[in-house]
Amino acid sequence: MMSLPKAEMTIFETMLARRSVRRYKARKVDRTSINILLEAAVRAPTATHQEPWAFVIIQDKQLLQNLSDQAKPSFLSEVGQNSAAHIGQAYDAENFHIFYNAGTLILICGKTTAPLYAADCWLAAENLMLAACAMGLGTCVIGSALSTLNTPETKVLLNIPERFCVVAPIVVGYPDDAIAPVLRKNPIVLANIPAATITS
Numbered sequence: 084m085m086s087l088p089k090a091e092m093t094i095f096e097t098m099l100a101r102r103s104v105r106r107y108k109a110r111k112v113d114r115t116s117i118n119i120l121l122e123a124a125v126r127a128p129t130a131t132h133q134e135p136w137a138f139v140i141i142q143d144k145q146l147l148q149n150l151s152d153q154a155k156p157s158f159l160s161e162v163g164q165n166s167a168a169h170i171g172q173a174y175d176a177e178n179f180h181i182f183y184n185a186g187t188l189i190l191i192c193g194k195t196t197a198p199l200y201a202a203d204c205w206l207a208a209e210n211l212m213l214a215a216c217a218m219g220l221g222t223c224v225i226g227s228a229l230s231t232l233n234t235p236e237t238k239v240l241l242n243i244p245e246r247f248c249v250v251a252p253i254v255v256g257y258p259d260d261a262i263a264p265v266l267r268k269n270p271i272v273l274a275n276i277p278a279a280t281i282t283s
């Protein structure tokens with residue numbers, strides 16, 4: 084196993100610090116860091132131990148731009164301008180980059196024949212994003228690019244076999260500014276059933 088960086092944050096501190104980053108520095112994420120992120124990803128739990136994930140790493144600026152240009156109108160036609168506006172992004176603005184000009188896009192692809200492959204891939208995604216945060220890297224899931232990334236033409240272009248699909252597209256880069264932790268609603272507990280209260 085490769086040597087992993089010493090975490091400077093506890094896992095809970097990392098969970099609290101992780102935010103979706105939408106402004107990135109130009110600095111490139113190097114291959115060693117990407118390998119560490121992939122190593123973190125594949126440590127996720129996996130249904131029936133199938134490990135049904137595979138990865139595509141894209142750092143080509145022109146390709147990212149082309150995919151962004153394709154994904155924006157496609158996402159708009161799927162959800163409509165109103166829903167897109169709800170997520171606070173002008174998908175029809177010419178200069179809006181769906182990948183936020185991040186230098187790296189990692190696609191977590193799932194083998195569709197494996198049971199619960201999407202769950203496995205999302206668990207891998209969270210591992211990757213927490214590891215990135217602990218390493219001073221920012222990430223953001225780009226669900227709005229999913230349809231474009233899963234067209235047959237794009238899959239061929241990205242060397243994704245037919246039996247795989249893109250589950251979690253995640254941009255990675257060095258954050259341009261610090262983002263404060265966000266408040267979350269308290270957990271909703273639907274039932275709290277202490278031991279031995281059900282009599283039958």
Ligand SMILES: Cc1cc2nc3c(=O)[nH]c(=O)nc-3n(C[C@H](O)[C@H](O)[C@H](O)COP(=O)(O)O)c2cc1C
Nearest residue numbers: 101102103104105170172223224225226227228265
């Ligand atoms: C499945 C999924 C899809 C998402 N898609 C997008 C997206 O297309 N564009 C975007 O800017 N953020 C996207 N996000 C990020 C969410 O907007 C973000 O996680 C949420 O607002 C909470 O903010 P936080 O991650 O900073 O805690 C996505 C998150 C998830 C889990």
